[in-house]
Amino acid sequence: MSFYRKYRPAVLSEIDNDMVRQQLTSFLSKDKKDLPHAYLFTGPKGAGKTTAARLVAKIFNCEKPDKSGSPCGTCEACKMIAQARHLDVLELDAASNRGIDEIRALRDTIALTPSFAPYKIYIIDEVHMLTTEAFNALLKTLEEPPPHAVFVLATTDVQKIPATIISRCIHVSFSRADQKALLTALKRIVKDEKISIDDDALALIADNSDGAYRDAVKFLEQVSFHKGKITQSIVRDLLSVSEEKTISGFLVALGTRDRKEALGIIAELVKNGRDIKTFLVDTLHILESILVGSVMGKPTDVLSEQDVRELIPRLTRAYADLRISPIPQLPLELAVVEFCGEQESAPVPVSRDGSLSLEQLTEHWQDFIAAANPFNHSVAGFLRSARPKAVKNGIVTIEAFYPFHQEKLAEVKVTQLLETVLKKLFGEKVKVEIVLGKK
Numbered sequence: 001m002s003f004y005r006k007y008r009p010a011v012l013s014e015i016d017n018d019m020v021r022q023q024l025t026s027f028l029s030k031d032k033k034d035l036p037h038a039y040l041f042t043g044p045k046g047a048g049k050t051t052a053a054r055l056v057a058k059i060f061n062c063e064k065p066d067k068s069g070s071p072c073g074t075c076e077a078c079k080m081i082a083q084a085r086h087l088d089v090l091e092l093d094a095a096s097n098r099g100i101d102e103i104r105a106l107r108d109t110i111a112l113t114p115s116f117a118p119y120k121i122y123i124i125d126e127v128h129m130l131t132t133e134a135f136n137a138l139l140k141t142l143e144e145p146p147p148h149a150v151f152v153l154a155t156t157d158v159q160k161i162p163a164t165i166i167s168r169c170i171h172v173s174f175s176r177a178d179q180k181a182l183l184t185a186l187k188r189i190v191k192d193e194k195i196s197i198d199d200d201a202l203a204l205i206a207d208n209s210d211g212a213y214r215d216a217v218k219f220l221e222q223v224s225f226h227k228g229k230i231t232q233s234i235v236r237d238l239l240s241v242s243e244e245k246t247i248s249g250f251l252v253a254l255g256t257r258d259r260k261e262a263l264g265i266i267a268e269l270v271k272n273g274r275d276i277k278t279f280l281v282d283t284l285h286i287l288e289s290i291l292v293g294s295v296m297g298k299p300t301d302v303l304s305e306q307d308v309r310e311l312i313p314r315l316t317r318a319y320a321d322l323r324i325s326p327i328p329q330l331p332l333e334l335a336v337v338e339f340c341g342e343q344e345s346a347p348v349p350v351s352r353d354g355s356l357s358l359e360q361l362t363e364h365w366q367d368f369i370a371a372a373n374p375f376n377h378s379v380a381g382f383l384r385s386a387r388p389k390a391v392k393n394g395i396v397t398i399e400a401f402y403p404f405h406q407e408k409l410a411e412v413k414v415t416q417l418l419e420t421v422l423k424k425l426f427g428e429k430v431k432v433e434i435v436l437g438k439k
Contacts (some may be wrong), residue, residue, distance in 0.1 A: 004214055005223040007189050010073035010082055011058075016181040016213070023172050024059070029071040032060055032118070036170045038142050040127075041378045043174025043230040046212025050091075050125060052172070053152040057081045057089045057121040060150055062268040077117060078312055088117040095126045100133040107141045110149050119148050127153040127158035135162050139417040142168045157326075176323065177210025179203065185213055186220055197223070197230035204235045208278050211323070247283050254311065255303045257375070259340035259399050266329050266336070275343050276328045280319045287312050304376070314339055356428045358391040364425070371421050379417065389435065396422060396430045399437035410434040 015021040027035055033125055039056060041049040058071035065071055080086040091105070106122065109207050114120045124130075130138065140167065142151060153169060155161060186202050189195070205223070211218035223230050223238050246265065255262035269279055287308050294305040303311070314335045321331035343438075361368070365388060373380035382405040389399040398418075400406035408414065415432045423429050 003189055003193075003224075004217045007185075007192075007217065008082065009048070009055070010078065012055060012070050015048065015052070015055070016185045017048060017174065017177060019168055019170060020048065020174060020182075023241055024052060024055060025070070027056075027059060029410040033147070035060075035150075037145050037149060038169040039153065040158075040161070040166060040169035040171045041152065041154045041174060042161075042171065043156070044176055044210075044212065045156055046209075046214030047176065048213055049154040049174055050123070052174070053123045053125075053154055053333050054081050054084075054089070056150070056152050057086070057123070060119040060121060061086070061088065061117040086117070088114040088119065089121045089123065091123045091125065093125050094129040094134075098129045098131055098134060100131060100137050103130070103134045103137040103141070107137060110141060111146055114148055121150045121152065123152045123154070125154045126156065127165075128155040128157040129132040129240045130344055135165060139164055139168070160374055177209075177213055177216075178211070179206045182206040182209060182211075182213065182216045189217065189220060191225065194226070195220075195224050195230070198232060201230050201232045204232050207281075208275055210275065210277055210328075223433075245412075247279070247286055249416055250283065251286070251303055252413065252416040252420050254336065254339060255307060255417060256371075256424055258420050259336055261420060261423075262336045262340065263333060266333055268303060269330050277319070277330055280315055280322070280332060284312065284319070287315070356391055356396070356422070356426045356430065358388060360389055360426070361388045361396065368421065368425060371425055372418065376414075376417060378410065379414055386434075387437075389437065391430075394430050396432050398432060398434050400434055401437050403436060406434050406436040 009015050012025055013023060015024070027097065039053075041052055043049060055071065058073070058081050059065075059069070061077050061081065062071035063075040063077045069080065073082075077086065081089050090106075091197055092102070110120070110122075112120075121336065124138075139162070145151070153161075153165070153167075158166075183202060183206055186205065190197060190202070201223075202220075205219045206216055209219060219235075223235055226234055226238065246269070250262055250265045253259075253265065266276075269276065287303075290303060291305070291308045315332070318331035318335040322328060325331050369380050369383045372383060382400065383398075385402065385405060386398050386400045386409065390397040396418075398409065400409055409418075410433075415434070418432045419430060422432070
């Protein structure tokens with residue numbers, strides 16, 4: 001059994017979200033027949049909404065509650081609810097059952113008394129996916145429910161829920177978990193599973209979970225297969241934390257103000273399921289290194305010191321905005337568009353057949369050097385003593401006449417910069433190779 005299912009809170013005291021636990025516990029102060037019949041749980045994915053919905057079902061149907069009325073978590077009813085196989089606790093996924101026919105079918109059966117439990121509980125997940133007609137049908141059911149029916153609606157997008165539905169529910173808001181709550185949940189599993197893991201490795205897992213209990217537990221389970229002591233570096237490797245090559249390409253795109261390329265890299269990260277928060281943190285780490293190196297007199301290969309000083313506060317603000325953004329990548333995309341929009345290079349007309357030629361590159365060699373200069377003065381200096389040698393099959397060959405210049409220009413991040421500048425100027429995507437020529 002997966003960690004997330006095995007360690008899903010079975011009783012109220014196991015909920016790590018203090019506010020949610022207190023709200024659910026407050027329901028115990030009333031007799032069950034006096035409790036509200038409809039609840040709306042809202043919040044981000046992985047925050048524990050479905051778990052809390054099942055705990056509500058246990059509050060109503062537990063066979064052996066304690067003196068306070070809290071469910072025991074061990075009776076047959078509680079076990080069946082936890083395993084989603086209780087006949088009187090019906091879970092419906094509105095994302096795949098969003099039409100009026102499904103809600104009408106639910107409404108037609110709601111009058112039937114429970115099979116053997118005191119109450120029939122209807123849990124509707126992602127309820128915002130219901131159609132307008134389905135919401136109208138659900139509203140009628142919520143307005144006049146039978147005494148044995150209880151509804152728990154869950155959603156990640158409360159803005160799409162009609163006000164008429166919200167007004168008939170007790171609203172419980174689930175926020176993203178802070179690191180303390182995540183670490184408490186993770187340490188409980190580490191202890192029970194006897195996992196050997198460093199505290200800083202656990203902290204890294206919590207940092208990369210975007211406040212979601214489910215993601216944190218899944219990450220922990222993933223790294224738990226490692227044999228031996230689990231360190232922070234092992235967690236970084238197993239969680240596929242952003243690779244230096246990807247960040248390097250991203251910074252090159254920013255340095256040349258190529259927002260299409262930069263946005264394309266972000267889109268690829270999202271497509272591959274990479275964590276934007278982690279990517280931002282790793283990018284800021286590299287920018288910090290470039291900034292310090294620049295102050296210490298070490299020239300940067302991709303960005304000017306001024307660019308770095310502008311990017312750090314922009315990306316830091318983007319990082320802060322991640323928590324309130326409905327679209328995870330949006331703050332980073334906005335930062336890219338705003339930064340790249342501040343300086344645009346004027347393109348050089350390409351040849352009549354639409355392809356870059358050696359003659360054209362030779363003619364505009366000084367334009368090429370000038371375009372590279374704002375982003376890296378030393379690279380521009382090396383180019384002044386170099387010359388274009390060939391343009392063939394999408395490869396631009398540049399000839400350098402000093403071994404040191406050839407070595408520096410041939411570095412991956414430098415050739416990426418040159419390729420981006422060429423694309424910006426001539427509108428053609430090419431590869432750059434640096435060879436050593438004879439003076």
